[in-house]
Amino acid sequence: xxxxxxxxxKKFMGWTGPVLPWAFGAAGICLVGGLFWGFFLTxxxxxxxxTVKIIYLHVxxxxxxxxxxxxxLVASLIWLIRRHHVSALAAKAAAPVGITMTMxxxxxxxIWGQPMWGTYWAWDPRxxxxxxxxLFYLGYMALWAAIDDPDTAADLxxxxxxxxxxxxxxxxxxxxxxxxxxxxxxxxxxxxxxNVSDVFFFPLLVCIAGFVLLFVxxxxxxxxxxxxxxxxxxxxxxxxxx
Amino acid sequence: xxxxxxxxxxxxxxxxxxxxxxxxxxLIVVVLVPFGVGPETAIxxxxxxxxxxxxxxxxxxxxxxxxFALDFEDGALTLIATAPIPLEAVGLAxxxxxxxxTGLPLTIAAPILGVLLQLPVSGYSFVALTLLLxxxxxxxxxxxxxxxxxxxxxxxxLLSLLVLPLYxxxxxxxxxxxxxxxAGLDATTPLFMLGGITAGCIxxxxxxxxxxxxxxxx
Numbered sequence: 001x002x003x004x005x006x007x008x009x010k011k012f013m014g015w016t017g018p019v020l021p022w023a024f025g026a027a028g029i030c031l032v033g034g035l036f037w038g039f040f041l042t043x044x045x046x047x048x049x050x051t052v053k054i055i056y057l058h059v060x061x062x063x064x065x066x067x068x069x070x071x072x073l074v075a076s077l078i079w080l081i082r083r084h085h086v087s088a089l090a091a092k093a094a095a096p097v098g099i100t101m102t103m104x105x106x107x108x109x110x111i112w113g114q115p116m117w118g119t120y121w122a123w124d125p126r127x128x129x130x131x132x133x134x135l136f137y138l139g140y141m142a143l144w145a146a147i148d149d150p151d152t153a154a155d156l157x158x159x160x161x162x163x164x165x166x167x168x169x170x171x172x173x174x175x176x177x178x179x180x181x182x183x184x185x186x187x188x189x190x191x192x193x194x195n196v197s198d199v200f201f202f203p204l205l206v207c208i209a210g211f212v213l214l215f216v217x218x219x220x221x222x223x224x225x226x227x228x229x230x231x232x233x234x235x236x237x238x239x240x241x242x
Numbered sequence: 243x244x245x246x247x248x249x250x251x252x253x254x255x256x257x258x259x260x261x262x263x264x265x266x267x268x269l270i271v272v273v274l275v276p277f278g279v280g281p282e283t284a285i286x287x288x289x290x291x292x293x294x295x296x297x298x299x300x301x302x303x304x305x306x307x308x309x310f311a312l313d314f315e316d317g318a319l320t321l322i323a324t325a326p327i328p329l330e331a332v333g334l335a336x337x338x339x340x341x342x343x344t345g346l347p348l349t350i351a352a353p354i355l356g357v358l359l360q361l362p363v364s365g366y367s368f369v370a371l372t373l374l375l376x377x378x379x380x381x382x383x384x385x386x387x388x389x390x391x392x393x394x395x396x397x398x399x400l401l402s403l404l405v406l407p408l409y410x411x412x413x414x415x416x417x418x419x420x421x422x423x424x425a426g427l428d429a430t431t432p433l434f435m436l437g438g439i440t441a442g443c444i445x446x447x448x449x450x451x452x453x454x455x456x457x458x459x460x
Contacts, residue, residue, distance in 0.1 A: 135407040142403055146394050155457045156390055160404065163386065163450050167408045170439070174411040177435070178418060 007084035016220045023217035030210030038203035054112045060211035061104035068098030073165050076158035088154035093222030099137040125176045132171050136164045243331045250339035264301040264344045271297040272355045283360045290359035291420035298348045305344050306384040310392040333451035337385040345377030368423030376416040379440040382447045383408045389454045
């Protein structure tokens with residue numbers, strides 16, 4: 001009994017069916033609880049006032065935007081190496097969720113930026129990297145949409161994801177070089193001294209957990225839909241052949 | 243491999259090959275910019291090296307879908323793929339042909355067009371040098387993009403959407419090196435990074451290009 005058994009579409013549909021409502025439920029509890037705790041039950045920051053509370057949306061969305069791409073990369077590699085269709089479809093399913101997270105991060109960042117820095121946008125390294133990530137997501141989704149044959153599409157988008165990951169990493173450092181920005185340094189690391197104060201940290205953790213669970217639930221749901229779409233396509237082809 | 247390169251060069255320079263189009267497009271974009279930002283010399287000379295880089299990049303983009311699409315349509319690509327040279331070498335030869343017919347002419351034309359944009363005198367050599375170092379990377383990345391979209395009808399716009407984000411690191415380092423050199427500052431770091439990107443693309447992207455061609459030729 002190995003993990004790869006779950007690459008079988010029937011088995012995948014079998015376990016995701018019952019798990020899905022729990023995943024959405026847990027995501028809902030963490031998100032609603034975390035956001036309520038963060039927005040209403042924490043004190044205002046002495047410097048940033050209450051606008052800092054957008055951190056509860058901004059940071060988890062930004063984290064998930066990056067992690068979604070990483071998940072797509074791993075799923076693409078699994079498709080290329082082991083040819084599990086579920087993996088390719090999971091990558092396809094994760095892209096729109098990832099791009100939405102990127103947009104949430106960019107927009108909440110802009111909303112936070114206006115009172116904070118006096119501007120909705122600045123060509124700061126982190127913002128610019130996120131904008132570039134947004135473009136990579138768009139390209140990936142556009143390529144999936146442009147190709148008729150599903151297996152060819154899966155192959156080409158997997159290679160694009162891999163090459164894109166290398167260039168995304170390269171862009172991150174290029175953009176850092178291009179502009180040493182005004183975004184604060186890492187404040188969530190586990191070993192550094194300067195951490196976000198504890199009072200804000202715990203609701204943030206709950207929100208992050210909420211976003212992770214939401215991502216997982218959405219990707220499972222979308223992958224199930226993709227699998228069903230594939231089955232419909234197979235049935236249609238069989239009809240035409242008769 | 244040389245034969246493939248010469249064939250592509252001959253095809254590109256003949257009538258209908260689109261050889262001059264990239265250069266003309268470069269000229270047109272450079273002419274449009276002052277209409278867009280105003281003719282003030284101070285402003286133009288500040289942004290000149292950046293404009294030349296962006297315009298060269300866009301002009302290089304134009305001729306990308308010619309790289310594989312014509313051969314794919316009439317079946318020549320399948321024949322080339324079954325030839326006794328590795329498909330990776332085919333990708334490299336095609337990229338070289340693209341560079342010789344588009345990248346190199348753009349590099350030579352750039353300092354001349356710099357006159358129109360009030361490029362400071364110190365900038366000419368740096369714009370030429372950075373484009374010389376950077377355009378091979380643009381050609382190689384573009385060849386990968388072209389191979390990716392070769393089977394897609396009307397894939398030109400999708401090609402641009404895929405390739406332009408991949409062009410960003412090259413553009414950043416190239417334009418930054420040109421800007422620093424023009425201002426008289428030390429430009430070695432971005433120049434080395436640019437060279438590194440070009441070297442890395444030439445070394446690694448042929449393998450990705452060949453993989454993608456194989457997928458599309460199935």
